[in-house]
Amino acid sequence: MDKILRIDMGAAGGPKMQVESLGEYAGLGGRAMTSSVVAKEVPPFCHPLGGENKLVIAPGLLSGTGAAMSGRLSVGCKSPLTGGIKEANSGGQPAQVLARLGYGAIILEGKPQGDDLYKVIINKDGVKIEADNSLKMMTNYDLVVRMKAEYGDKIACISIGPAGEMKMQSASVACTDPELRPSRHAGRGGVGAVMGAKGVKVIVLDDTGCKARQPKDLQKFREANKKFVEGLSRHPVTGQALPAYGTNVLTNILNEAGAYPTNNFKTGQFAGAGKISGETIAELETKRGAGPTHACHRGCVIRCSGIYNDKDGNFLSKQPEYETVWAHGGHCGIDDPDAIAMLDFLDDTYGLDTIETGVAIGVAMQAGVVKYGDAQAAINLVKEIGKGTPLGRILGSGAAVTGKVFGVEKVPVVKGQAMPAYDPRAVQGIGVTYATSPMGADHTAGYSIATNILKSGGFVDPLKPEGQVALSRNLQVATAAIDSTGMCLFIAFAILDQPDTFQSLLDLLNSFYGLELTADSVTELGKKVLKTERDFNKRAGFTKEDDRLPRFFYTDPVLPHNIKFMVKDEELDSLFDW
Amino acid sequence: MKVTVKLFASLRKDRFAVDDFDYQEGATVGHILASLNISEEEAAIIFINARHGEPDSPLKEGDLLAIFPPVGGG
Numbered sequence: 001m002d003k004i005l006r007i008d009m010g011a012a013g014g015p016k017m018q019v020e021s022l023g024e025y026a027g028l029g030g031r032a033m034t035s036s037v038v039a040k041e042v043p044p045f046c047h048p049l050g051g052e053n054k055l056v057i058a059p060g061l062l063s064g065t066g067a068a069m070s071g072r073l074s075v076g077c078k079s080p081l082t083g084g085i086k087e088a089n090s091g092g093q094p095a096q097v098l099a100r101l102g103y104g105a106i107i108l109e110g111k112p113q114g115d116d117l118y119k120v121i122i123n124k125d126g127v128k129i130e131a132d133n134s135l136k137m138m139t140n141y142d143l144v145v146r147m148k149a150e151y152g153d154k155i156a157c158i159s160i161g162p163a164g165e166m167k168m169q170s171a172s173v174a175c176t177d178p179e180l181r182p183s184r185h186a187g188r189g190g191v192g193a194v195m196g197a198k199g200v201k202v203i204v205l206d207d208t209g210c211k212a213r214q215p216k217d218l219q220k221f222r223e224a225n226k227k228f229v230e231g232l233s234r235h236p237v238t239g240q241a242l243p244a245y246g247t248n249v250l251t252n253i254l255n256e257a258g259a260y261p262t263n264n265f266k267t268g269q270f271a272g273a274g275k276i277s278g279e280t281i282a283e284l285e286t287k288r289g290a291g292p293t294h295a296c297h298r299g300c301v302i303r304c305s306g307i308y309n310d311k312d313g314n315f316l317s318k319q320p321e322y323e324t325v326w327a328h329g330g331h332c333g334i335d336d337p338d339a340i341a342m343l344d345f346l347d348d349t350y351g352l353d354t355i356e357t358g359v360a361i362g363v364a365m366q367a368g369v370v371k372y373g374d375a376q377a378a379i380n381l382v383k384e385i386g387k388g389t390p391l392g393r394i395l396g397s398g399a400a401v402t403g404k405v406f407g408v409e410k411v412p413v414v415k416g417q418a419m420p421a422y423d424p425r426a427v428q429g430i431g432v433t434y435a436t437s438p439m440g441a442d443h444t445a446g447y448s449i450a451t452n453i454l455k456s457g458g459f460v461d462p463l464k465p466e467g468q469v470a471l472s473r474n475l476q477v478a479t480a481a482i483d484s485t486g487m488c489l490f491i492a493f494a495i496l497d498q499p500d501t502f503q504s505l506l507d508l509l510n511s512f513y514g515l516e517l518t519a520d521s522v523t524e525l526g527k528k529v530l531k532t533e534r535d536f537n538k539r540a541g542f543t544k545e546d547d548r549l550p551r552f553f554y555t556d557p558v559l560p561h562n563i564k565f566m567v568k569d570e571e572l573d574s575l576f577d578w
Numbered sequence: 579m580k581v582t583v584k585l586f587a588s589l590r591k592d593r594f595a596v597d598d599f600d601y602q603e604g605a606t607v608g609h610i611l612a613s614l615n616i617s618e619e620e621a622a623i624i625f626i627n628a629r630h631g632e633p634d635s636p637l638k639e640g641d642l643l644a645i646f647p648p649v650g651g652g
Contacts, residue, residue, distance in 0.1 A: 236622070236648035245587055247651030252586050256644040258628035269628075278651075279587060279595075304651070322651050447652050454650050455623055461630070493650045560628050 034076025060486015064099025272335025327358020
């Protein structure tokens with residue numbers, strides 16, 4: 001991982017590639033890499049779809065090593081959705097494979113001169129870029145079948161579907177899982193539109209003949225990994241609950257907490273929650289011959305993913321994640337798991353962020369375009385997006401645009417990005433993260449749910465404003481650091497509660513790189529990443545007024561707690577004062 | 579007094595998803611956990627009428643008690 005592949009898609013005579021040393025980006029990985037490159041090289045006022053924007057794809061510091069859980073990929077750019085800096089994060093195989101091939105980052109830059117669509121093929125022998133216009137408007141699932149036929153089954157793919165080619169603001173970048181399903185996505189912020197604007201359909205990676213990256217101190221690294229894996233197995237969340245039920249175990253809990261946004265954030269509890277809960281879906285999956293336990297990348301020991309078959313036992317989609325089940329489910333008043341799995345599949349194959357897409361449909365339901373609870377209508381709307389009809393293009397532009405077009409007052413977005421599956425009035429800490437994260441409304445940026453609801457890493461009462469800014473600050477800092485290691489964020493449940501498991505993460509980094517990092521240096525890394533991102537946004541024109549929730553969260557109380565968002569503006573503005 | 583008890587995830591195994599029970603006045607969450615043979619460690623997250631509770635939280639007529647083992651996601 002000692003080089004950067006830079007491809008100028010706008011070079012005269014066609015794409016021009018260059019392999020360079022890491023230079024000033026040495027020692028960076030994942031989100032630290034993508035955000036540093038974007039902050040340094042992308043003019044903050046550029047148009048996100050223009051030649052000045054860059055798409056940066058980076059494995060984490062520990063990706064491609066033997067470390068468990070190290071398969072997260074960061075995709076960064078100036079976001080077409082928010083207008084600010086973006087790091088969207090994905091599981092799947094590509095991070096491990098790209099790291100083993102030796103690349104610390106791929107940077108796509110420039111503006112293509114024509115309208116050719118390209119594929120990039122990277123293996124141990126080098127890089128090839130070829131125009132292949134037969135791939136135009138191909139869905140992700142069809143595309144991967146085609147790549148497998150052309151390049152064999154040892155590949156991993158990073159691709160866009162029709163949504164990315166149409167440069168929709170909710171377009172994702174898809175990553176394949178170990179069985180070559182394009183089911184893991186860098187979903188948020190329209191990163192797929194930027195890849196589309198660069199004219200790149202797919203990056204095919206093949207690490208045949210490459211070895212795992214070698215640690216400086218192999219024995220210490222192995223010991224650390226063993227303890228790390230033991231810690232993850234010992235913790236009840238990472239060792240038991242996540243593999244048994246997946247992320248969707250949260251449906252019932254957020255519903256019981258009165259924090260499950262229902263019918264476009266109208267109320268905090270959904271009568272149909274039980275029908276789409278993790279418990280119900282895990283049972284259904286097992287009954288239909290698939291199941292709720294699956295690793296999205298090799299080396300994952302938590303295995304929170306799953307496979308969802310239809311009633312005839314045929315693959316329908318991967319197990320829809322909690323956020324997806326909510327966005328297409330409770331948010332839209334839909335309680336049919338088969339319909340939600342179909343929506344998940346359509347989003348994956350068209351290359352759409354499931355959160356942005358589901359929230360946009362819920363906003364359209366609020367406007368009366370279709371009725372709440374009408375699953376077939378929701379499926380038809382996503383198909384409109386895939387076809388790029390005028391209505392589909394509106395929805396594919398995300399919740400904020402959809403709200404404007406249809407005259408909706410209550411649109412749950414921050415910095416133009418749709419809120420995920422937690423009402424910020426009933427979980428005040430996540431409201432702080434939504435408001436202040438440089439990413440826009442993003443639950444993963446500082447997952448206060450862990451402490452506000454799940455009692456992981458202590459407890460801060462979700463219904464009171466006190467303590468929420470400090471909680472969100474600490475989580476945002478820790479997350480920015482974890483996102484730079486290539487580690488799955490779900491390790492946080494174990495490292496928040498078990499000091500020895502946190503130490504084994506430090507030991508992994510230290511033995512691999514020959515460093516002497518402490519908890520403090522990890523905190524410093526997180527702060528540096530956040531500061532870099534905040535600074536980019538400031539230069540792009542963001543002010544403190546952008547760090548606010550939509551007005552209705554301050555004026556309209558939500559049931560059952562009859563509560564408004566109460567964290568004061570001045571407190572929000574103090575989050576980055578450390 | 580009547581209390582509705584909801585169990586989730588692994589706590590449902592060999593028990594139930596939702597049921598109504600009659601308890602003596604003054605019963606706490608801890609009494610109910612003991613009657614259901616659920617350890618306090620297993621009952622990581624407790625809601626009484628959608629608010630977080632503890633094993634020593636008192637209950638009253640008509641309460642809805644929801645009990646979860648340690649879970650996470652996101």
